[in-house]
Amino acid sequence: MGEILFLAHRMPFPPNRGDKIRSHHLLKALARLAPVHVGTFAETQEDRDHHGELSAIAASIHMADRTKPLVLAGIQAVLSGKPVSLAAFHDRGLQSWVEQTLAAQPIDTVVIFSGQMGQYLPDSFDGRVIIDLCDVDSAKFEAYAEAGNMAWINAREGRLLAAEEERLARRADVTALISESEAALLRSRISPRAEADIRVFGNGVDTQFFDPATGLDQAPYDHRGPNLVFTGQMDYAPNVAAVERFTHRVLPELAARYDAQFHIVGRAPTDSVHELGKLPGVTVWGGVPDMRPFLGAATAVVAPLSIARGVQNKVLEAMAMARLVVLSEEAATGIPAQDGQHFLIARDDAAMVSKLRDLLEGRRDGRAIGAEARQFVANEMSWEAIYEQVATLVQPDGKNSRAA
Structure with missing residues (x-):
């Protein structure tokens, strides 16, 4: 050659x-x-x-x-x-x-x-x-x-x-x-x-880099209630649409019932994303030097994408960090993992609310699913x-x- x-x-x-x-x-x-x-x-x-x-x-x-x-x-x-x-x-x-x-x-x-x-x-x-x-x-x-x-x-x-x-x-x-x-x-x-x-x-996914055992103990969130996290390039239209969808259609009930907060983490947030950060319970972090502390301290990672082409790195990285991921069918495309075992697929906004409520009320074991997710990506991806x-x-x- x-x-x-x-x-x-x-x-x-x-x-x-x-x-x-x-x-x-x-x-x-x-x-x-x-x-x-x-x-x-x-x-x-x-x-x-x-x-x-x-x-x-x-x-x-x-x-x-x-x-x-x-x-x-x-x-x-x-x-x-x-x-x-x-x-x-x-x-x-x-x-x-x-x-x-x-x-x-x-x-x-x-x-x-x-x-x-x-x-x-x-x-x-x-x-x-x-x-x-x-x-x-x-x-x-x-x-x-x-x-x-x-x-x-x-x-x-x-x-x-x-x-x-x-x-x-x-x-x-x-x-x-x-x-x-x-x-x-x-x-x-x-x-x-x-x-x-x-x-x-x-x-x-680089499972050696994205590893919950890396010693990144410093939690970036002061909030003691549930911290729900979305990561991604925040001038990318499907990501912008996803965080707008979650903020307006999913977060209100979770914030009212459980004092949940939503964290948007990623580079180059648009003006419309910054506007979301002015709403109660929403924090826009922008670009951060290391995504791992934000993932590691998350109660759950969400990926409510309506348009998603290919395999979502954000999902693989959260799974490698042993986090429970609640995601749309579109965001799960191309990842041969099992719904209910490695992540939770929500087919509409009501389902996403329901699955997160199951987690926050203890009907779902987020740690166990996160551990299975970590093992899956380490072995297969x-x-x-x-x-x-x-x-x-x-x-x-x-x-x-x-x-x-």
């Missing part, structure tokens, strides 16, 4: 949000197989501060600054007939670096992380192509449009992204999705004549176990060229 070109739409360090966690571990797995050249985007100073960590694992790097305003990306998308998602991540400097790297280095495999980066793959490349779409992103925009959220814009984005996803699946030797439901959805959108190789490459799948994606014979 030669060398690998890895293209990711976000800097894989630090692994502090869902897509970055996945790309981070995918990169680490690839680096075990062969030298990896990395092209990516930096969005924040925090990204740039981790350049040294990326340098330690990569053979070469091009880190483009993602500074293009969304309005400009929208104009470019309309003029070019492309999705806004592609226009937002198009950079001439990165395009030039990709072309030069492919010409100068012995690269026989290109691994593309997320559909936005497929535009950088030249038609002339005749080596092996692996595309990790994670999930069928077009379906998310279609759902936004169906819900009446900027319907024309999101319908256009969904339609054009669906065409790009089909193009990439036809172009790739292997297209990876995060769960069987996402893989089945993509297969249903592609003609059987395309003979696309679509496989599942699941998400994992650790990143170390998932690393073994990467060689089969990249190398048809599954051999490790560095170990050979």
